[in-house]
Amino acid sequence: MKTSLEALRVKEETVVKNNYMTATRFTFEADCILLQDSDYLQITQHVKNNLIDIENDFLYQLKLESKQKLDSINSKLENSNFTNSECSQYLAFNKHEIYELHKKLKINSIEEYVGLYTKESISSLYSLGENSLPLKIMYAKALSYENLSENAVYYRIVNMIFNKYKHDYAKENFDYRTLMVSDELKQGIETIHGEGVLCRYNLFKLDHNNHKLTNNILTYIYDHSNTGTYLIINDKIKRLVDAFNDLIDNGYVNDLSVKVESIRDNLPLLEEKMYGEKFKFKLTELPELSRFYDLNNPDDSVWVFVSNKEHKFSITFEETLEDTFYDKDFNVITNLVHLEITKDNDQNFISHIDHEYIIYDIETYFERLKSPTQKGGHKIKTFKIDNAKIPLNYEYQGINILFLIITECVGKKELVNEYFENI
Structure with a gap:
């Protein structure tokens, strides 16, 4: 054996x-x-x-x-x-x-x-x-x-x-030399961030204008100028990240350097994996695309698309499931919620929100799993709200209204919980 x-x-x-x-x-x-x-x-x-x-x-x-x-x-x-x-x-x-x-x-x-x-x-x-x-x-x-x-x-x-x-x-088979930053990893870091980015002891020095220490199931450096890759750092400081960020925000620490363990294109998040960021009320800090997906079933995903045009934010949530909903002709049906947010006197309001089923033929759906920009062939709306002025932070019976609507419209509720965890 x-x-x-x-x-x-x-x-x-x-x-x-x-x-x-x-x-x-x-x-x-x-x-x-x-x-x-x-x-x-x-x-x-x-x-x-x-x-x-x-x-x-x-x-x-x-x-x-x-x-x-x-x-x-x-x-x-x-x-x-x-x-x-x-x-x-x-x-x-x-x-x-x-x-x-x-x-x-x-x-x-x-x-x-x-x-x-x-x-x-x-x-x-x-x-x-x-x-x-x-x-x-x-x-x-x-x-x-x-x-x-x-x-x-x-x-x-x-x-x-x-x-x-x-x-x-x-x-x-543990070898202490595996704790060192390998030549391959050094090359990868320098390819992304430029030569000379590593300082003494091969540590990565944070630029506080662009870099932020972030905690999920992995501890990593989030780079605002390069959202396509993540530098994973040692879990030894996992419980210190919030303290370090506080010291930096208060101006008590100017120089912080950490050892990079690996480079990843996406991240695991607790029970799910993620790229992008969790929801926050400061909409300008939201990335254009976030994806949360189940670690055991990677095609169980909630995709979040954010755009900002003419002083109006558009946010779209689409759910794709491995155990998916499909008809007798193998057309695939996904859940999608779209909302628009406008600002008045520095306060954000939901002006429009709707839920719809998106219909894909099977070939298009496979493309959709690989490409977030792939569109479906048809849509069927179940409800829509127009000309509204709902405060984005409004709570119904103690629950944020946006979180409540999204949760009720999708099947993979634990992924929605993760996305809205910080509100």
């Missing part, structure tokens, strides 16, 4: 190192399952035949990952500025996951896990294969439903074993 685990590790490392999109546009493990990777299948068969032998490793990883996820949920609460109402909403949203994580912490045998999660595992895999339009069309021949159903819960166990193997491998 170790040979197959190592083969998988090398395959995944290649995908990550080269920033490849996985073939199924899900996770690497989903590729292995849905495309029936031979090494993955060998590990699955070994697991099925040797449950007792791998039980200790499995239970260790199951409890470790469950505890880490619980710690992440609790950490967000502890380090946020949530009101009591927001805390309650956050806990309510995560109630089911918290329950499941506590349940997993109490599992004491691999047979108990198989008994508890076989039905759910089968349901999850069938939903991917049968309801996912791209997979149905592009990968139907690769799916073996009988095999998937039989092995569904064991695939989850394999994922745990694989995660533990990767953790152990990283620990056993």
Whole structure:
């Protein structure tokens, strides 16, 4: 089994190192399952035949990952500025996951896990294969439903074993020289920001007019003059970022230099990945395009387009889903909300807002997933408000009106929650 685990590790490392999109546009493990990777299948068969032998490793990883996820949920609460109402909403949203994580912490045998999660595992895999339009069309021949159903819960166990193997491998093969800024990374930074941008100790010196330290699941430097790339920095200062920014804003710190760990074209954000920025009432600071998408299902996205023309802001939200809504002719239907914001006496007002279904034929929809400028063929409106003067910060029953409308009009509400998290 170790040979197959190592083969998988090398395959995944290649995908990550080269920033490849996985073939199924899900996770690497989903590729292995849905495309029936031979090494993955060998590990699955070994697991099925040797449950007792791998039980200790499995239970260790199951409890470790469950505890880490619980710690992440609790950490967000502890380090946020949530009101009591927001805390309650956050806990309510995560109630089911918290329950499941506590349940997993109490599992004491691999047979108990198989008994508890076989039905759910089968349901999850069938939903991917049968309801996912791209997979149905592009990968139907690769799916073996009988095999998937039989092995569904064991695939989850394999994922745990694989995660533990990767953790152990990283620990056993650690080399302190990997902490240094590599020549390849130096070249990449200088290509983007110019030669000589790195100072002593190969640290990147922030220009406070253009650079800002930012925290999500990764800590990174946001560059106002170059929004296409992000410099990822060491998580050691994750909890210090807000303090550092405060010291800079108050004029107590003029020079701050940090070690860059990597360069990325997009960012993970908590459970989702993101490029762009979260919503803020200072509309002039919003980027033209933001995209939030689910880490496990990258085609589950909320796209936010912002334009500013003739003293009027136009903001469009469009939702694209992997488990998408389509008709008998495979026309794809997405949700779109469009609003216009005007200013009067330095106050922003929503003057127009509408919801519509956007209709794409299948070829156009695939182009839309790759290009945010791709338009659909038809639209069907469900409501529209014109000639309005709704204060942008207006709250209905304690909830911002824009956030409320967008949330009710889309299916992937957790992505909307992330976008509006700061209001």
